[in-house]
Amino acid sequence: MIKQAIISGVVFSSILLVGCNGETEVEVLDDSKNMENEEILSPENIFFSELKDEITIAITEQTAIEADSMMLEGNLKELSVSVGFLKDVKVDDTLIQQIVEDSIKKVSETENVTINEEDITIKIEKY
Numbered sequence: 001m002i003k004q005a006i007i008s009g010v011v012f013s014s015i016l017l018v019g020c021n022g023e024t025e026v027e028v029l030d031d032s033k034n035m036e037n038e039e040i041l042s043p044e045n046i047f048f049s050e051l052k053d054e055i056t057i058a059i060t061e062q063t064a065i066e067a068d069s070m071m072l073e074g075n076l077k078e079l080s081v082s083v084g085f086l087k088d089v090k091v092d093d094t095l096i097q098q099i100v101e102d103s104i105k106k107v108s109e110t111e112n113v114t115i116n117e118e119d120i121t122i123k124i125e126k127y
Contacts, residue, residue: 043111047076047107047111048074051103054106054107056070059083059096059099062095063092063099065089069085070085071083071084072084078121079104079119079121080123081104081120081122082123082124083123083125084125084127085124085126089126093124096124101120101122
């Protein structure tokens with residue numbers, strides 16, 4: 001339980017966001033502040049929060065990988081998404097790539113965000 005809370009805190013605090021207007025904005029959220037800041041989240045923060053949740057749920061439902069063994073981060077300007085896994089977790093890169101692409105498409109439609117597929121970068125890393 002504590003491991004999951006630590007990983008969750010790391011995930012929230014590792015999200016780097018860049019606004020659509022070209023101005024760099026770094027917002028670090030941890031679990032204790034997340035609920036307090038929910039009303040003041042920008043559309044970009046909301047998009048990545050929804051995307052993180054969708055990717056986490058999809059990966060855990062479609063694979064044997066547990067949520068506490070993943071780390072997600074990304075930014076909207078280049079739409080890059082990094083999915084990190086513990087070194088000992090066996091990962092099918094092709095399946096994870098497809099899950100992330102499907103999740104981006106689903107959240108984009110839900111949040112009414114237009115994304116050019118050529119601008120999407122997905123990294124799968126081990127840590």
